Amino acid sequence: MMLKAVILIAGPQKGTRFRPLSLDVPKPLFPVAGLPMVQHHIEALASLPDLREILLLGYFPAQQLQQFVADMMATYKIRIRYLQEYQALGTAGGIYHFRDQISSGNPDAFFVLNGDVCGDFPLQEMLDFHTNLTTPSLITIMGTEATRQQSTMYGCIVEAKDTHQVLHYVEKPSTFVSNLINCGVYICSPDIFKRVGEIFNSRQDFYSDDSEGNESIQLEQDILMPIAGTGQAYVYTTDSVDPSAVLGPNVSVGKNAVIGAGVRIRESIILGNTTIQEHSCVLYTVVGWNSTVGAWSRLEGTPCDPNPNKPFAKMDNVPLFNNEGKLNPSITILGCNVSVPSEVIVLNSIVLPYKDLPRSYKNEIIL
Known part of the structure; x- marks a missing residue:
């Protein structure tokens, strides 16, 4: 051609x-x-x-x-x-x-x-x-x-x-x-x-x-x-983002992603071929390729950015675990091909690829 x-x-x-x-x-x-x-x-x-x-x-x-x-x-x-x-x-x-x-x-x-x-x-x-x-x-x-x-x-x-x-x-x-x-x-x-x-x-x-x-x-x-x-x-x-969805600030949506009605996304990265179903909320989260987030679910992490209003603010290299062996609050990350069911909350957690989550999680690493 x-x-x-x-x-x-x-x-x-x-x-x-x-x-x-x-x-x-x-x-x-x-x-x-x-x-x-x-x-x-x-x-x-x-x-x-x-x-x-x-x-x-x-x-x-x-x-x-x-x-x-x-x-x-x-x-x-x-x-x-x-x-x-x-x-x-x-x-x-x-x-x-x-x-x-x-x-x-x-x-x-x-x-x-x-x-x-x-x-x-x-x-x-x-x-x-x-x-x-x-x-x-x-x-x-x-x-x-x-x-x-x-x-x-x-x-x-x-x-x-x-x-x-x-x-x-x-x-x-x-x-x-x-x-x-x-x-x-x-x-x-x-x-x-x-x-x-x-x-x-x-x-x-x-x-x-x-x-x-x-x-x-x-x-x-x-x-x-x-x-x-x-x-x-x-x-x-082109990529389907429902007109009723609210995106931003600081949101990146990858190619062929589908964002449903009433979805709220802020301070997050949605990678390609991902589906965020209706009325879900995604905050301070990275959603991996080919993942699905069910309706009315909530993915939320904890922001770790430096305070721009403080002089000499800088990004701290916070370890993954604290002195008690517990996971430090941080952004939520979903690996590729992760399925989150409807009406589930995933808070401050890291999910490895190819996982079908059966329930809500908080401050966990899902292997």
């Missing part, structure tokens, strides 16, 4: 919320977690073994991105080019305008990523989903869940749960439609150019008396909304 990728980075009149900083630095180059924002996209894309080229599309002056593109090519050893639009063409209009550049080499599919999206990009998993569809997809959307209140600020997706086909799509609805929202990451078949071309030609006919025409075509409103329910669009749903 041969792949390409397009990153949409818009242009200088956008990013007004970042002013005055954005007067000197293009929004895509704003530092996030120590790297320019769009470098996170490039890093994720460069890890795909079949990706041959990354194209940045926008209407920033080329000289503003020239050094960045050169640095990225040297860092990731992949071909990267910046294609400058002559005006704002929209999320689909720019793709159509540079269709020959995207199609050169006959890629089997191409990614499209909005440049202002931040997060962990599970691109390989999304690609596997796209290629394994029984019905060829014109476009696959990456989706995630939001709260009912948040959802109206994004594109909302109604999917068929069994097939993941997009049945209905509304961009920023005025009323609630769905908790499943558009992440701004897509995989497109090259056949999508035909669909965009039809819209472009109809726009030209409609605006034939207008010397400037209307070449701005939006992927969300002009493409996704009309093809929803036709079997040509599918949604790949």
Whole structure:
């Protein structure tokens, strides 16, 4: 399989919320977690073994991105080019305008990523989903869940749960439609150019008396909304965190983890392929890979961080056992493949891998 990728980075009149900083630095180059924002996209894309080229599309002056593109090519050893639009063409209009550049080499599919999206990009998993569809997809959307209140600020997706086909799509609805929202990451078949071309030609006919025409075509409103329910669009749903779950502060959730309704997690690490069932509470705990925590259970450890309000505070190397041979209170740790039943409390304990806990535990090491 041969792949390409397009990153949409818009242009200088956008990013007004970042002013005055954005007067000197293009929004895509704003530092996030120590790297320019769009470098996170490039890093994720460069890890795909079949990706041959990354194209940045926008209407920033080329000289503003020239050094960045050169640095990225040297860092990731992949071909990267910046294609400058002559005006704002929209999320689909720019793709159509540079269709020959995207199609050169006959890629089997191409990614499209909005440049202002931040997060962990599970691109390989999304690609596997796209290629394994029984019905060829014109476009696959990456989706995630939001709260009912948040959802109206994004594109909302109604999917068929069994097939993941997009049945209905509304961009920023005025009323609630769905908790499943558009992440701004897509995989497109090259056949999508035909669909965009039809819209472009109809726009030209409609605006034939207008010397400037209307070449701005939006992927969300002009493409996704009309093809929803036709079997040509599918949604790949990322790690499942129920909108009613409350996470943070200081929480890390691994890939393919499932967080149920009403769950509360803080000061904890949830590793990959773990299931935290509804209304569980996880505090100061590390939950190992492939583990399951039953409904209404509580995992809690004792924080051992130094007090930042005390001068010269430092982390103490506290021994595992005290002078009486008892386990010192510390964070709770579950090894991999641990099963915690419903309505159980595990407090200040360490659980070795592959254990099915039959009851509650306090200040114990479960061998």
